[in-house]
Amino acid sequence: MAKIKGGVTAPNGFLAAGIHAGIKPAPMLDLALIVSTHPGIMAGTLTQNRIVAPPVILCQRQLKKHMGQAVLVNSGNANALTGAQGMADALEMRKLAATALRLPVGSMFVGSTGVIGRPLPMPAIREAVPPLIRLLGRSGHKPAAQAIMTTDTKSKEVAVQAEIGGRLVTVGGMAKGSGMIHPDMATMLAYLTTDAAIAPQALQVALTRTVNDTFNCISVDGDTSTNDTVLCLANGRAGNPAIQAGTPQWETFYDLLYEACMALSLQICRDAEGATKIVEIIVRGTRTNREAKTIAQTIATSLLVKTAVFGEDPNWGRIAAAAGRASVTFNPSRLSLQFNATRVVDHGQAVGGRAASQAQRIMRKKQYVMTLSVGNHPGHARLWMTDLSYDYVKINASYTT
Amino acid sequence: MAKIKGGVTAPNGFLAAGIHAGIKPAPMLDLALIVSTHPGIMAGTLTQNRIVAPPVILCQRQLKKHMGQAVLVNSGNANALTGAQGMADALEMRKLAATALRLPVGSMFVGSTGVIGRPLPMPAIREAVPPLIRLLGRSGHKPAAQAIMTTDTKSKEVAVQAEIGGRLVTVGGMAKGSGMIHPDMATMLAYLTTDAAIAPQALQVALTRTVNDTFNCISVDGDTSTNDTVLCLANGRAGNPAIQAGTPQWETFYDLLYEACMALSLQICRDAEGATKIVEIIVRGTRTNREAKTIAQTIATSLLVKTAVFGEDPNWGRIAAAAGRASVTFNPSRLSLQFNATRVVDHGQAVGGRAASQAQRIMRKKQYVMTLSVGNHPGHARLWMTDLSYDYVKINASYTT
Numbered sequence: 001m002a003k004i005k006g007g008v009t010a011p012n013g014f015l016a017a018g019i020h021a022g023i024k025p026a027p028m029l030d031l032a033l034i035v036s037t038h039p040g041i042m043a044g045t046l047t048q049n050r051i052v053a054p055p056v057i058l059c060q061r062q063l064k065k066h067m068g069q070a071v072l073v074n075s076g077n078a079n080a081l082t083g084a085q086g087m088a089d090a091l092e093m094r095k096l097a098a099t100a101l102r103l104p105v106g107s108m109f110v111g112s113t114g115v116i117g118r119p120l121p122m123p124a125i126r127e128a129v130p131p132l133i134r135l136l137g138r139s140g141h142k143p144a145a146q147a148i149m150t151t152d153t154k155s156k157e158v159a160v161q162a163e164i165g166g167r168l169v170t171v172g173g174m175a176k177g178s179g180m181i182h183p184d185m186a187t188m189l190a191y192l193t194t195d196a197a198i199a200p201q202a203l204q205v206a207l208t209r210t211v212n213d214t215f216n217c218i219s220v221d222g223d224t225s226t227n228d229t230v231l232c233l234a235n236g237r238a239g240n241p242a243i244q245a246g247t248p249q250w251e252t253f254y255d256l257l258y259e260a261c262m263a264l265s266l267q268i269c270r271d272a273e274g275a276t277k278i279v280e281i282i283v284r285g286t287r288t289n290r291e292a293k294t295i296a297q298t299i300a301t302s303l304l305v306k307t308a309v310f311g312e313d314p315n316w317g318r319i320a321a322a323a324g325r326a327s328v329t330f331n332p333s334r335l336s337l338q339f340n341a342t343r344v345v346d347h348g349q350a351v352g353g354r355a356a357s358q359a360q361r362i363m364r365k366k367q368y369v370m371t372l373s374v375g376n377h378p379g380h381a382r383l384w385m386t387d388l389s390y391d392y393v394k395i396n397a398s399y400t401t
Numbered sequence: 402m403a404k405i406k407g408g409v410t411a412p413n414g415f416l417a418a419g420i421h422a423g424i425k426p427a428p429m430l431d432l433a434l435i436v437s438t439h440p441g442i443m444a445g446t447l448t449q450n451r452i453v454a455p456p457v458i459l460c461q462r463q464l465k466k467h468m469g470q471a472v473l474v475n476s477g478n479a480n481a482l483t484g485a486q487g488m489a490d491a492l493e494m495r496k497l498a499a500t501a502l503r504l505p506v507g508s509m510f511v512g513s514t515g516v517i518g519r520p521l522p523m524p525a526i527r528e529a530v531p532p533l534i535r536l537l538g539r540s541g542h543k544p545a546a547q548a549i550m551t552t553d554t555k556s557k558e559v560a561v562q563a564e565i566g567g568r569l570v571t572v573g574g575m576a577k578g579s580g581m582i583h584p585d586m587a588t589m590l591a592y593l594t595t596d597a598a599i600a601p602q603a604l605q606v607a608l609t610r611t612v613n614d615t616f617n618c619i620s621v622d623g624d625t626s627t628n629d630t631v632l633c634l635a636n637g638r639a640g641n642p643a644i645q646a647g648t649p650q651w652e653t654f655y656d657l658l659y660e661a662c663m664a665l666s667l668q669i670c671r672d673a674e675g676a677t678k679i680v681e682i683i684v685r686g687t688r689t690n691r692e693a694k695t696i697a698q699t700i701a702t703s704l705l706v707k708t709a710v711f712g713e714d715p716n717w718g719r720i721a722a723a724a725g726r727a728s729v730t731f732n733p734s735r736l737s738l739q740f741n742a743t744r745v746v747d748h749g750q751a752v753g754g755r756a757a758s759q760a761q762r763i764m765r766k767k768q769y770v771m772t773l774s775v776g777n778h779p780g781h782a783r784l785w786m787t788d789l790s791y792d793y794v795k796i797n798a799s800y801t802t
Binding site: 048049050051052078080081082083115116117118225226303307310315316317318320321323324325326328329330332333335345347348349350388389390392393394 | 449450451452453479481482483484516517518519626627704708711716717718719721722724725726727729730731733734736746748749750751789790791793794795
């Protein structure tokens with residue numbers, strides 16, 4: 001497997017573009033388009049929120065047919081909680097692009113991200129679609145990735161390659177998200193493209209599993225916004241024999257997809273709103289993996305842990321207490337905690353000597369591992385958290401106004 | 402019912418004191434004592450955390466006998482995750498005070514709050530107990546309330562009075578806690594005193610119910626620290642006929658206790674770490690009260706909602722999205738949201754006109770009500786949240802160091 005350049009247009013047969021339509025203040029790009037030159041297979045995972053934005057409802061419907069060829073996404077407005085008008089606008093957005101590209105509406109997917117509860121500025125979108133289509137090209141991956149940003153400070157792209165069935169298969173991707181601090185309203189969007197030939201179910205299974213191990217491990221407590229969307233479009237242009245689930249070829253494809261999504265996930269972490277640290281949390285020794293994940297999520301979402309991480313403060317009592325309030329039974333006298341390789345708690349008690357000062361040195365790093373063990377059972381989980389800084393409050397205290 | 406002065410020594414037969422023992426930097430008070438002149442009935446509700454500090458384990462054991470006469474509490478050190486030494490220290494603390502007061506150890510309760518994982522400085526406590534006892538008096542309620550503070554900026558006291566069975570019954574109380582932002586490691590302690598004569602079960606039931614409706618509605622997601630403790634000591638000195646559960650006298654006593662605990666809860670909210678606002682969240686229209694509470698808690702703990710409240714930003718999409726990700730099924734088109742009496746969302750859609758600007762005006766207040774309705778079912782819940790400010794991060798980023 002190799003990392004290459006090119007984002008969503010790295011795989012064969014993909015074009016992209018981004019434009020300033022006028023939803024965000026000029027000159028910010030706010031409308032992105034990805035098109036495959038040939039019809040393809042679409043897989044997706046969508047928000048679990050009860051409140052689902054109209055564009056996501058359309059994705060839900062269209063994904064049932066597993067077919068797709070293009071994606072149009074705007075930033076600056078989530079088109080969520082916009083009622084019947086919101087659905088009409090999402091349908092019109094879809095139709096505008098499909099008509100101009102001469103595609104069936106069912107193969108055109110739409111997405112929106114930004115402020116909730118305000119009507120989409122449709123005149124701006126109507127005007128922007130034709131010039132956006134004229135901009136389509138292989139170099140359009142960069143403006144496309146920029147056009148889906150909201151509070152992101154950097155655009156997020158990836159492309160990876162491997163041989164499958166004697167042909168070079170590429171997976172490209174772009175994402176936006178302010179990440180794991182609390183995905184909540186901060187919508188996470190990711191669009192993956194691939195020239196792999198793959199059976200629809202094989203693609204969906206690979207994507208579901210990948211999202212679970214990557215994006216869902218940075219979106220720490222299964223929080224979902226009204227608009228969260230991950231789509232993967234496969235156009236088969238690599239010319240490999242169609243990949244079937246459970247084969248060695250599928251495993252290779254899964255690895256590619258995992259690599260792409262993990263790279264995007266870590267880019268989201270690094271760009272998390274006001275975050276200064278990425279901490280990998282490993283929990284071990286629970287009866288089940290689910291129990292380990294529950295503990296890891298409770299730690300990762302604790303405000304007191306997040307602020308201690310920001311303050312580089314080895315206040316590991318907060319970590320232990322967060323673990324203790326997760327709804328998982330364990331014996332506190334079996335608790336151990338490490339920062340990287342330095343154990344600070346052993347059998348439920350503080351380790352003396354230089355452990356605390358070593359831990360504090362580790363906490364000054366930008367990235368480190370916190371390993372919590374609560375027993376001898378085989379359950380384990382791994383996720384990534386960021387810290388909570390002054391800037392997080394600053395960025396989020398005045399997002400709409 | 403009347404509010405009076407006096408805190409924990411307002412009821413007949415109670416003395417209190419606070420002293421600087423040397424656990425916190427001088428001249429901060431860090432050791433508190435409350436003593437009843439006569440043996441009494443003790444009720445309590447303790448942390449649900451899996452990791453329970455030694456003093457809380459002692460309370461658990463002693464509460465089984467429903468008897469008590471005194472409480473010794475230190476701040477500056479939680480005596481949690483301190484292993485066998487921690488239990489030995491808690492036992493010694495209890496014995497020191499019991500011996501000096503000539504009380505059976507079983508009627509002496511101990512409590513600790515502060516940093517986790519460090520051994521209690523026992524020499525300081527040994528030295529401080531005799532002078533602390535000499536300071537006992539009716540005016541000791543104030544220093545006692547100060548001596549249990551950690552990150553609190555103000556001490557928290559209350560006293561209320563009503564006639565029960567022809568006698569004036571008083572409930573006094575003191576509490577510490579940085580409140581609802583996330584109780585987590587920020588231990589909540591509350592000590593109530595009353596001169597009511599009351600049956601042990603009647604007292605325990607009243608306390609459990611009260612704590613559930615007050616302290617547990619500001620400690621929004623059932624987060625518990627290793628040391629959370631609420632104790633209520635009743636010494637019967639009011640001379641009323643002993644109150645039995647379910648009687649009108651019990652209802653009056655419950656009202657008194659509720660009033661005292663609610664007053665302390667709101668004092669905790671107002672003093673919440675770095676909080677600038679108190680928002681009362683009311684959720685209505687769910688099938689059960691539990692569902693309503695789940696939604697209210699999800700809103701109250703959302704970082705994005707908290708920062709929007711701090712920023713006085715009517716970004717109600719964040720509130721709706723938080724409701725949507727609570728694990729409660731509802732029809733989004735039934736969603737309505739009000740700030741005080743101003744409706745901003747109706748039938749799942751933004752209300753136009755002046756609603757948004759009115760909502761923004763309301764959000765500039767220090768205290769307001771957010772009412773979310775999700776249907777026509779009878780389930781409802783009410784709780785209080787505070788906002789998330791720069792100061793919250795500042796206070797919590799460096800608590801131990």
